[in-house]
Amino acid sequence: MAENKIKIDHVSKIFGPKPKTIAPMIKEGKSKDEILAETGHTVGVYDASMEINEGEVFVIMGLSGSGKSTLIRCFNLLNKPTDGAIYVDGENIVEYKTPQLKKFRQDKIAMVFQHFGLFNHRTILGNVEYGLEIKNMSKEERQKIAQENIELVGLKGYEDKYPDELSGGMQQRVGLARALANDPDILLMDEPFSALDPLIRRDMQLELLDIQERLKKTIVFITHDVNEAFKIGDRVAVMKDGKVVQVGTPESILEAPANDYISDFIKDIDRSKVFQAEHVMIKPNALVSLKDGLNVAVKEMQQNGISSVFVVDRGRHLKGIVTIDAAIEGIKQKKSLEDVVDTDVTTVAKEDYINDIIPKALESKFPLAVTNKEDKLEGFILRVHVLSGLVADDIEESKEYHGYYQATNNQTIEDIEK
């Protein structure tokens, strides 16, 4: 329980005159439509369970009416679940009495709304300090904090304006600053960027990721836009008719959609913006260390049937690449490996999106080298791998491909490290 920040445990939310009496029907497995037909009650959330980890961006996506808003509003009890429990830091918030709930909302959780929900009778500063004001913080202190958060979202100089004097994108920044001013652990965002036009939306997405990088909040983010979900989500939950139908990382959902609803949902997604270098790269089955020399290099290439091989130092940092021709020529001329190694290798980071790799793959005469944060060589990418990452149907095949190489490979790398 300790490691997940939020745990949603069989939560249902039913709308209608007598929701409590309907809850048992869900346990009996009656569908949303059956319940509506038989009792006139609408099931907003149907037996949802999920766990959200500390510091992750957790996205809930689904079509309109699938219950996303109803669910996220349970997280701060704007909606009280009809059934089930919600644990935040191990405490069941559904059982909170008014004073506890007030404190929970003041200290732990804040929300950003689709239409911003700003107070148009207050200035930007007045909006951002609101959450602190109702905690009775002194004027000086709360304005200082509000000011910092206004600057964080890039609205310095707009403190004394009113919300209506700002553009939509700027208004949502105010919404974000207002939520952040309370320094909550958890940030709830219900389609925060849906009301913005596409260019502004993209800016806001990047900015959110940037802020998240710095502040490490636990973010629950709702969207009906798959591209947005996969771009910003560490993990994504897909909802349909009030049910949670799949939870997983964007890649895992793309690779193995749980059902047709999800396949349909993701068919338009731009895969090049979801898959990263590490998902398509291949671990090298042959590597040559500088001290090994040319003969070893040639032998490695012959054994593995390849025409070039990466050269690394003892720490597995990339030194360059050597082709079979250059190696043989070098042996004839009695040169060392260091003399013939070609350093003109294009490197990409493990986390780079395929979208960004495509131009590099086209220009480079060698395979692309993939490195991790410590600059160590992790794998390589051929043009064919880039393509396979873009086409959904090829996933199965390319998996086999991965498997084949990995089996022979790990061992080689370990050998070199010794």
Added chain:
Amino acid sequence: MGSFPNIQSNLGDYVEMFVDFLDEGLEGLFDLIFFISSRTINGIEAFLNFLPWWLFIILIILVGWYFKSIGSGLLYGLFMFLVGTFGLWDEMMMTISIVVSAVLICLVLGIPLGVYMAFSKGFSTVMRPILDAMQTMPSFVYLIPAIFFFGLGNVSAIFATLIYALPPVIRLTELAIRGVDEEVIESAQSFGSSRWQMLMKVQLPQALPTIMAGVNQTTMMALAMVVIASMVGAQGLGEQVLISINRIDIALGFEAGISIVFLAIIIDRVTNGVADRFQKHRRAK
């Protein structure tokens, strides 16, 4: 024969008995209302009489300038000056005292009632027909209990004015509070606001422009009552109109009448100007 059979229901008699009962049972309450109303009127009148006439006119010009424009301010000043030349200055001050007192009491009673109606469906259901009755009942009718409770004089006038002018501010307050954007309410809730904080920091400020529209209507209705209220002894411009009717004095009637019109114009424009101020940073959704 088409005439109605001789069945009598005596509803009026019962109402009379009820009013009698009220007068005896609630004597303390009526004394309190009398005390508060007369104090308010006297206080305001004393203040207005304390101001030199030219200072009052300058104040009116400034208020007009601040809320509308310098041109309007000067026009309002001219209106006041003209009333003075009619020889009705003191009467006008009296009328202003009565109207302002009535409006103040309307706000003190009306806004909380409106807020409570917005929060309680039951209370709202009970109040609606009462408000309808208050507005549609011919205003002469409640002059009678007014005299009964408070005797002839300004307080009766205020009481009658209250009944007539109170409904708009109550209704518009209820409407305004109910009309506050749901998402704004939720955002205030999501920060852990208490109900009181929600009301004072969010709902009332958000509702203010609409409430101001109610204040404007209430004020205009209070002004419309001055002639009728003079029948129960209210002094001021209304009394002059009444006198002129009795004497068939066209000159006085016109002067007093046009003075009331001048007041109405100034009060309407200024309260509208105040409402616009509040509206400034809120575009209609």
